[in-house]
Structure formats: C-alpha cells, structure tokens
Amino acid sequence: MSEGIAVNGYVSQQELEQSPGYPSQERLQQGPVVVIECPQEIPCNPCEEACPYQAITVGEPITNCPQLHEEKCIGCGVCIAQCPGLAIFLVDLTYSERLAAVAFPYEYLPLPEVGQKVTTVNRAGEPVCEGEVIKVMNAKANDRTPVITVSVPRKYATTVRSISCPGR
Amino acid sequence: MRAIDLAVVGAGPAGLVAAIEGAKRGCSTVVVDRNPKPGGQLIKQIHKFFGSREHQAGTRGVDIAQRLFREAQALGVTLMLGWDVYDIRPGRLEVVRTSFVELTSDRPAASLHGATKTESISSAKIVLATGAEENAIHFDGWTLPGVMGAGAAQTMINVWRVLPGNRVLMVGSGNVGLIVTYQLLQAGADVAAIVEAASKIGGYGVHAAKVRRAGVPILTTHTVVEARGDSRVTGAVVAQLDASWNPVPGSEKTFDVDTICVATGLRPNTRLASLAGCQLTNSSVLGGWVPIHNNQLETTVPGIYVAGDVSGIEEASTALEEGRLAGISAASSLGKSSACDEEEIRTIDERLRSLRGGPFCQPIQDAKQELVRIGESACPKE
Numbered sequence: 047m048s049e050g051i052a053v054n055g056y057v058s059q060q061e062l063e064q065s066p067g068y069p070s071q072e073r074l075q076q077g078p079v080v081v082i083e084c085p086q087e088i089p090c091n092p093c094e095e096a097c098p099y100q101a102i103t104v105g106e107p108i109t110n111c112p113q114l115h116e117e118k119c120i121g122c123g124v125c126i127a128q129c130p131g132l133a134i135f136l137v138d139l140t141y142s143e144r145l146a147a148v149a150f151p152y153e154y155l156p157l158p159e160v161g162q163k164v165t166t167v168n169r170a171g172e173p174v175c176e177g178e179v180i181k182v183m184n185a186k187a188n189d190r191t192p193v194i195t196v197s198v199p200r201k202y203a204t205t206v207r208s209i210s211c212p213g214r
Numbered sequence: 215m216r217a218i219d220l221a222v223v224g225a226g227p228a229g230l231v232a233a234i235e236g237a238k239r240g241c242s243t244v245v246v247d248r249n250p251k252p253g254g255q256l257i258k259q260i261h262k263f264f265g266s267r268e269h270q271a272g273t274r275g276v277d278i279a280q281r282l283f284r285e286a287q288a289l290g291v292t293l294m295l296g297w298d299v300y301d302i303r304p305g306r307l308e309v310v311r312t313s314f315v316e317l318t319s320d321r322p323a324a325s326l327h328g329a330t331k332t333e334s335i336s337s338a339k340i341v342l343a344t345g346a347e348e349n350a351i352h353f354d355g356w357t358l359p360g361v362m363g364a365g366a367a368q369t370m371i372n373v374w375r376v377l378p379g380n381r382v383l384m385v386g387s388g389n390v391g392l393i394v395t396y397q398l399l400q401a402g403a404d405v406a407a408i409v410e411a412a413s414k415i416g417g418y419g420v421h422a423a424k425v426r427r428a429g430v431p432i433l434t435t436h437t438v439v440e441a442r443g444d445s446r447v448t449g450a451v452v453a454q455l456d457a458s459w460n461p462v463p464g465s466e467k468t469f470d471v472d473t474i475c476v477a478t479g480l481r482p483n484t485r486l487a488s489l490a491g492c493q494l495t496n497s498s499v500l501g502g503w504v505p506i507h508n509n510q511l512e513t514t515v516p517g518i519y520v521a522g523d524v525s526g527i528e529e530a531s532t533a534l535e536e537g538r539l540a541g542i543s544a545a546s547s548l549g550k551s552s553a554c555d556e557e558e559i560r561t562i563d564e565r566l567r568s569l570r571g572g573p574f575c576q577p578i579q580d581a582k583q584e585l586v587r588i589g590e591s592a593c594p595k596e
Contacts, residue, residue, distance in 0.1 A: 051419030055426040086419045087572035090264040092272035108266055109572030128272055130262035131420030171429030211428040
C-alpha cells in the first residue's frame with residue numbers, strides 16, 4: 047500500500063469511500079451531515095453513545111469501525127467533540143449558494159473568533175484557501191474540545207479539515 | 215509494622231482500581247507509590263481516552279486519575295504517596311519515604327528534606343501495578359542535554375507546564391510519539407517532524423491525522439542518526455533506512471531542532487516482580503520480560519498478583535480491567551468475595567477479549583493467552 051492512513055497519516059479518498067462512516071454523495075448534497083474519518087479497527091466507541099439520534103453504531107466487538115446511518119444524521123455535530131480521536135467532521139454543502147460549511151475539533155489556543163478570516167488546511171496540513179469562522183462551540187459538554195465551523199468555497203468542502211496551527 | 219489484607223504497589227489506573235475492588239470487598243488496603251501525585255501516567259494524559267464507557271472513554275486521563283483517587287479515598291484506602299518500595303517478599307513490603315516535595319508557587323524548587331523514614335508492611339496479598347519504563351535508542355550525541363524520552367517531555371509540559379524546547383524532532387510514531395507530538399504543539403512548541411524506522415506508522419491513524427493536519431510531516435523508513443551540538447542539542451541528523459534498517463548513505467537531512475524526543479516503545483517495569491522471585495518470560499509483543507501469571511493474574515509466587523503494563527504493555531483501558539480482576543482475585547482468595555464476583559469476572563474477561571481484538575491488539579490477545587497457558591502450570595492453583 048503506497049498511500050492511506052497507515053503510511054501518510056491521513057485517510058485516502060479510497061479509504062474514506064470504503065469506510066462505513068462516510069456519507070453518500072446524495073446525502074452530502076442534501077445538507078449538513080457528519081463525516082467519520084476512522085477507517086482502522088481500533089477499540090473505541092464513544093461516538094455511538096454521543097449521537098442522540100442513533101445515527102452512529104459501533105456494536106460488538108468494540109473494534110468495529112463506526113458506521114454512519116446517514117438518513118438518521120441531522121448534522122447537529124454533537125459527536126464531534128466526543129470523539130477521542132478528533133476524527134469526526136461536519137460538512138454542509140448547502141450552507142449558501144456558493145459556500146459550504148465545515149466543522150472540526152480544534153484544541154489549540156488562541157481560539158479563532160467568529161468573523162475572523164483564517165487559512166484553512168487540508169488533511170496534510172497544507173493551506174487550501176481562505177475561510178471565515180462562522181461558529182465557535184465550546185460548551186461545557188465539549189469538555190475542552192472546541193468545535194470550529196468555517197465557511198469555504200463549496201469545492202473545498204471535502205478537503206478542508208482544519209485551520210493552520212498557531213505553533214507552526 | 216502495618217498489617218493489612220492487600221498492598222498495591224503503584225497508584226496508576228491498574229493499581230488504584232485493584233485497591234478499589236479490594237476495599238469494596240472489605241480488605242484493609244494500602245497503595246504505595248513513589249510519586250507525590252496519584253494516578254501514575256494518567257496525570258499527564260490530557261487527551262480524551264479511547265475505549266468504551268466502562269473504561270471512561272471520552273474522558274481525559276487526568277480526570278480519570280482524580281475520579282479513581284476520590285473513589286479509593288472514599289472507600290478508606292490508605293494512599294502512601296511519596297513512598298518507594300525497596301524490598302519485597304511474599305506477604306511483606308519494605309518501604310521508604312522518598313520525601314519528594316511537589317513544586318508549588320511558594321516552593322519553587324524541588325527539595326529533599328526530612329529524615330529518611332522507613333516502614334514495614336505485612337500484607338496477605340500484594341498486587342504489583344508498577345507500570346512501564348521508556349526504551350532508549352542510541353545514536354551519536356544521544357547523551358546531550360535536549361535528548362529525552364517522550365514521556366519525560368510529556369511530564370514537563372502537562373504536569374509541570376515547562377516547555378522542554380522550542381523545536382522538536384520526535385523519534386517513533388507509536389501512539390506515545392503521536393500523542394506527545396500533538397501535546398507539544400498544544401503547549402506551543404513546534405515539531406519539525408516525526409521519524410519512524412518502520413515502513414508504516416506505528417500508532418492509530420486518527421492520532422497521526424491530528425498531527426498531520428497541524429502540518430507535522432511523518433517520515434517513515436527514517437531514523438535519527440546524530441544529535442548535533444556541543445553542550446546541548448542544536449540539530450538532528452536524520453537518514454533513510456534500507457530494507458535491512460541500515461542508513462542509506464547520502465540520504466542524511468539535518469533538522470534545526472533544540473530537542474529530540476525518543477518514543478521507541480515501553481517495557482514492563484518488572485524489578486519488584488523479579489526481586490519477589492516471580493518467574494518471568496520474554497515476549498516481544500508485550501514489551502520484553504513479563505511476569506508469568508494465571509488467568510486470575512496471580513504470578514508464580516503465591517499471593518503476588520500483577521496488573522497493567524507490568525504484565526505486558528497495553529492501554530489504560532486494559533489496565534483498568536486487569537486492576538479490577540487482580541483486586542477481585544486477591545480479595546476472593548482471602549475469602550472476601552461478593553455475590554456477583556463470578557458475573558463480574560466474566561464481564562471483565564469479555565471486555566478484555568473485545569479490547570484485544572482488531573489488527574492493533576489481536577497480537578496482544580495471542581501473547582496474553584500464551585502467558586496464561588504457561589501460567590496455568592507454573593502458577594499456584596486455588
């Protein structure tokens with residue numbers, strides 16, 4: 047295998063599409079839905095309990111990959127901060143006519159502010175485009191895992207996964 | 215002389231849970247740990263844990279340490295923190311107060327003070343939950359200040375809030391290397407790269423993905439060959455490895471770093487188990503020499519049990535389950551059992567089997583089964 051998460055440290059498109067946590071193209075087009083980028087069989091299941099709509103199941107054994115039931119997912123994003131692997135993202139292709147919204151966990155200081163223009167990055171940490179912070183969720187239930195939402199041109203919604211890290 | 219039912223060495227997840235289960239069943243219980251704070255390595259694990267709800271998954275390690283500490287205290291467990299075990303025999307521990315004083319704002323320097331104090335503990339049953347130690351690798355300049363274990367760097371940033379350096383090279387891409395890299399970034403350091411001698415990343419992909427999207431490159435089939443600097447690290451030379459793990463001449467790259475963190479695995483801390491006369495066996499999957507034990511986690515020395523990383527390097531989730539099992543086994547061998555012990559042991563076994571599945575953990579399951587197979591003939595029978 048020349049690419050993929052075990053070699054590059056991030057999921058390949060192929061791994062994503064084969065993973066039970068990835069929504070279909072049709073579902074993505076319909077509005078906000080989570081993308082679970084967790085393709086390896088590791089012993090972990092907090093996402094299953096995090097979802098109030100039973101849209102994520104792991105089951106037995108606990109090493110199963112999380113399965114997204116896309117028809118049940120309303121795109122609330124509650125699961126994002128509950129995933130210890132910080133591997134759940136929210137993609138909304140219907141955010142506006144031109145823009146998509148992408149939400150991701152972000153455990154660095156300083157936190158960006160709503161309205162701030164930021165450099166978005168892809169899974170390899172490479173700059174993608176300028177985005178605007180449209181939401182910063184840091185409720186008590188997040189337990190110090192803030193969730194940031196940025197708006198980006200729609201074509202970047204499947205590549206943008208964070209913003210540039212302050213330390214680097 | 216203090217005479218008790220159950221003495222636990224190590225106040226990490228396995229040790230605290232073993233003590234909790236023992237105390238719940240009416241054992242007078244003491245936990246001895248050389249560190250000033252309870253929780254073992256949990257106190258520097260600021261990330262949310264994997265596993266399931268029973269293993270407090272989704273909770274940060276440092277918060278799990280607090281919960282376990284409070285639960286143990288509420289059950290009347292005596293915690294001897296800052297005490298080191300210097301001798302062990304079946305049924306008997308000799309301990310010495312290490313007088314390590316915690317750094318506080320009004321006491322900014324570590325100090326050793328007071329007369330050395332020793333004590334003997336007579337205990338019907340002993341659980342060794344002594345954890346693990348970091349492996350070192352050797353390269354030119356490896357003794358320079360600035361070269362340290364990744365665990366040491368993690369203690370500095372997360373327990374003492376001190377940055378070990380500004381720019382770091384991480385050696386090793388197992389979960390420790392990946393997680394400590396992430397936490398160095400969170401603490402404000404830059405990590406120039408992670409080097410990994412193998413052709414694949416050792417730890418979980420999701421941990422790797424966190425540092426990759428922060429922009430940290432992971433160089434597989436690469437290792438560190440030299441730490442540069444006269445009085446401290448000023449750079450690191452990294453080389454590619456060929457199929458036989460030898461550096462490829464001409465492939466050297468120099469990184470401008472002031473710190474090199476070594477995360478090349480852990481090995482069980484079996485010193486006390488050896489001293490007590492427990493038979494050990496070697497298992498590369500479990501991290502090296504491990505005490506042979508039966509399926510109740512009793513070693514070849516009657517009355518001495520093991521739990522957690524000392525019996526094979528795994529995760530906090532499995533350490534919690536093993537601690538539970540060791541505590542229940544030790545208590546029940548003293549006739550202090552509870553009605554649902556059998557049911558509970560069955561649940562623990564199921565959870566351990568489930569945790570030890572999948573491509574990362576199945577080899578551990580096999581190695582543990584082999585250990586127990588040896589143990590069933592070498593260890594005492596009920």
